[in-house]
Amino acid sequence: MLILRHNTLPSDELFVIECKMLKVADASQPLDGLIDLVLLDMPRTEIYGYMLGLFERLDLCKAIGITSSELLDFLIDVDRGYLPNAYHSFYHAADVTIVLFAMLSDYDAKQYLTSVDMASLLIAALCHDIGHPGKNNNFQVNIQTDLAKRHNNKSVLECYSCTLTMDLLTKHQLLQHIEEASANTGTPTTEAEARISIIKMILATDMIFHYELQENLAGLLEIISDRECTETEKEEGANRECGHGTAGHCKGPQTWDKPRIKDIFYNRNFTNPLLYFESKLHKSISGPIGGSEHPSTPGTITESPATIHGSTNHTGSVNLLQTPDSANDGNCLSPCKLLSKLEREVLCQIMLHAADISNALRPWSICKTWSNLVCVEFFGQGDAEKAFGLPISPNMDRGQTTQATISLKFGDYIVNPYFEIFAAVFPKSDRLLQLLAENRKEWARLESNESAANAGHTAEEGGIEGHLPPKILPDHPILDPAGRRVSTSAGMIVIPSPDEMERRTVGFGKAQRTYWGVRSASHSEVPRQNGPHSYILEEKKRRKSEEPALYLRKLQLNASGRRVSPAEATERKAKRHNSTVPSSASSRQDNKPL
Known part of the structure; x- marks a missing residue:
């Protein structure tokens, strides 16, 4: 009772x-x-x-x-x-x-x-x-x-x-x-x-920390994969080939030269x-x-x-x-499985943030309902900013952005990269990425049906660009990309510019995932040594045409909603280009950014 x-x-x-x-x-x-x-x-x-x-x-x-x-x-x-x-x-x-x-x-x-x-x-x-x-x-x-x-x-x-x-x-x-x-x-x-x-x-849950949490999530994937392999070797013998594909090489956390997570x-x-x-x-x-x-x-x-x-x-x-180095403490593992106290604390932060931004990958009716409510608050703040004589925050000017545009950017640039890694850590959550792809098709359909007047003014054009205001940033080094500011339901974030991003691959086997990370990530920028599931970083010196673009440009979706690899997208574009002899006008169109 x-x-x-x-x-x-x-x-x-x-x-x-x-x-x-x-x-x-x-x-x-x-x-x-x-x-x-x-x-x-x-x-x-x-x-x-x-x-x-x-x-x-x-x-x-x-x-x-x-x-x-x-x-x-x-x-x-x-x-x-x-x-x-x-x-x-x-x-x-x-x-x-x-x-x-x-x-x-x-x-x-x-x-x-x-x-x-x-x-x-x-x-x-x-x-x-x-x-x-x-x-x-x-x-x-x-x-x-x-x-x-x-x-x-x-x-x-x-x-x-x-x-x-x-x-x-x-x-x-x-x-x-x-x-x-x-x-x-x-x-x-x-x-x-x-x-x-x-x-x-x-x-x-402050969106200021989104990219730090994303890098910590990638680091936890490495830690868990490494320790699970070590446990398998202990149980079945070091000469047995583990999931990494190499027998007897896994040595646990000490094989890494840098902390893989940080407080x-x-x-x-x-x-x-x-x-x-x-x-x-x-x-x-x-x-x-x-x-x-x-x-x-x-x-x-x-x-x-x-x-x-x-x-x-x-x-x-x-x-x-905590000191930064304490994040690499592999001692005092939990009695449940594998993780130290600090690592469990970081995992909880990662999970709460993931749940806080999860509206985009819920079933469509739920996703759309929460998005409606987000827009009520966004446009209400935009109206208040106008009344105060302030610049209107990105995504919050009801006359210069649309719900579909807000939702597409949020899903493509923020939710998808984060949950690609999340699904590598927790494979059963892969359904969430499938829902995200299905919802994206719905948002794209709605966007195409909106009036030309509204569709011509996106938040990128009407919002405020550049870094987040220094006065709201922590004073310690933080991932603060020099891209465009975007408002989300959980706060304001900067979408990185293309030259600040790099392609990374984490995990191994079925858990291997590729995502675009911010290059200035202090605890991820150094390539790991002797690690089978280490970050694979693209060369920093490359032709301009090979520079990584925003997430959606590289990780495109085909008509069915299936994710297309960057290599496949490039091959398709080349085939389209070679199939016709372009005029000067069509050449300009072909060279237009995606």
């Missing part, structure tokens, strides 16, 4: 919640089609029951020492912390949580994580956009809201979501028993460590968003972390969650930051 301490719900609603929870939690019954699940039509009671059921199905409440009633109490307050935005609402948070559960269960990601990791991941998913005002970081910084000033213009809304999350964890004392509970599972974790992990996950929050500069929370965890946490201040500047939070109070008995000094 569910009993609430901080909130009240009618008994009939509690009954509905509990029935749904028990149904979803029943491991003897299959829980299929999570990627196809539509939450927007569900009443709150069903969503609450679904969330509780997911935690119970993986036994995550027990892992952190709470009851389902305590989780429900927390969940209700999380829901109240979300504002009634078109897209960044509690429905989005619950949807991201559903996608993550599918990744854990259906795509086998849980084999690399502990129960505490998974519990922290789902809590971070539920809270990752709490308090979001429906207008992005760039808007907050441009009009210098209270939030932007408080957080030094860095990851403004992510920091605010972290603050509200920590306040709720304190109010509900949700992690006060985690050390004892986690010790029983063989992975002792303090409350401070769990809070740090959740904070990092939420901060990493994206390693610097100690005062503008690092993580440092805002470090002092909060050096002493006992009592009362709301963020204080009672709530911004009232137009465009920020106009209605704030209720004041949150509570305390926890955890004390101690905490260092939230």
Whole structure:
């Protein structure tokens, strides 16, 4: 029976919640089609029951020492912390949580994580956009809201979501028993460590870190492939040929000369968003972390969650930051499989970001519905920027861009490269790439049907080009391509220019994938030595005609939606060119960029 301490719900609603929870939690019954699940039509009671059921199905409440009633109490307050935005609402948070559960269960990601990791991941998913005002970081910084000033213009809304999350964890004392509970599972974790992990996950949802996370994902693919091969050799003998195709060569992490992943929050500069929370965890946490201040500047939070109070008995000094070299620590592997603590932490950040940008590769009806809601917020921000006399952000001018154009660029340049690597790590998720290709055909069809006036003004022409504003970037080196700025549902990102990209191949065998990475990636730019699944980098000196173009130009789609290799695309173009004798006009057309 569910009993609430901080909130009240009618008994009939509690009954509905509990029935749904028990149904979803029943491991003897299959829980299929999570990627196809539509939450927007569900009443709150069903969503609450679904969330509780997911935690119970993986036994995550027990892992952190709470009851389902305590989780429900927390969940209700999380829901109240979300504002009634078109897209960044509690429905989005619950949807991201559903996608993550599918990744854990259906795509086998849980084999690399502990129960505490998974519990922290789902809590971070539920809270990752709490308090979001429906207008992005760039808007907050441009009009210098209270939030932007408080957080030094860095990851403004992510920091605010972290603050509200920590306040709720304190109010509900949700992690006060985690050390004892986690010790029983063989992975002792303090409350401070769990809070740090959740904070990092939420901060990493800032699109500023997209390419860092993509490079870390490629690095994890190498780590997992290398260690799985090593384990196979241990079990079956070093003389047996492993999946790499060579007998007896795999030596584990020590064969690599550089760290293959890095903590994206390693610097100690005062503008690092993580440092805002470090002092909060050096002493006992009592009362709301963020204080009672709530911004009232137009465009920020106009209605704030209720004041949150509570305390926890955890004390101690905490260092939230890792050195870059610590990312290569292969010791202290998890009892579940293969990964160290830092590697599991990075994997959680990668997965939360993947779920946050997953709308493009959901079934078409779901993809289109979420895209509709994204555009409501985008064009609303564009209208507000116009009212403030600000330049309108890319993709947000309702008169100069279209929904189809926004969705095509988002899928081609951001989602596809990221999930190509993700599917190499988790092969069962390959269906997501198939859905992305199917959705692309639908968006292309819609784009072709739009009026010539709208189709002639894309976000690339009407938006602001160049680097992201330096004031919103972290001060440590970060992948900041000199391409065009593009707004996405999760924030603003720069699409790299062709000369900043290079073709990389990661993995081996069925897990081998090719993607276009940013050349300035500090932990990927040096070719690996003696590694069968090392990065294969294209020569940096090449003819202009061979320079890598944007992702879609090289990884084209044929009429059926199948991905065409760059070599095949070049061969087809050559055949088309040689089949006719072009006039001067057609020659100009042939030379036009794709």
